[in-house]
Amino acid sequence: MTATANQIELSDQIIASIEVGGTTLASVARSGFSSTDEVVRTLKALAGNFIGLARLNIRNKTRGWNQLLALVARRRIAAQNQHIAPHIAGRQYSIQWP
Numbered sequence: 755m756t757a758t759a760n761q762i763e764l765s766d767q768i769i770a771s772i773e774v775g776g777t778t779l780a781s782v783a784r785s786g787f788s789s790t791d792e793v794v795r796t797l798k799a800l801a802g803n804f805i806g807l808a809r810l811n812i813r814n815k816t817r818g819w820n821q822l823l824a825l826v827a828r829r830r831i832a833a834q835n836q837h838i839a840p841h842i843a844g845r846q847y848s849i850q851w852p
Contacts, residue, residue: 766816772797773809
């Protein structure tokens with residue numbers, strides 16, 4: 755994850771969520787974050803394992819900005835199992851490349 759122009763101070767009130775396929779996996783509403791990267795790491799840890807395209811919404815209520823980020827998560831097929839059929843998650847069909 756790269757740094758962004760949107761600044762976060764420890765005292766800023768942050769409201770953030772991570773959503774996959776219209777379902778919210780995790781959300782936080784608190785201060786104490788020092789960067790956007792820290793917010794993203796916290797959301798990913800709270801969400802747990804998931805496959806697909808995630809939508810991360812980060813709002814800094816104190817400074818008045820909102821940021822929408824995309825995150826793609828996929829599971830790699832182990833080298834010894836590459837002959838197994840492609841992974842199907844819900845309605846999404848994805849072929850995993852080594």
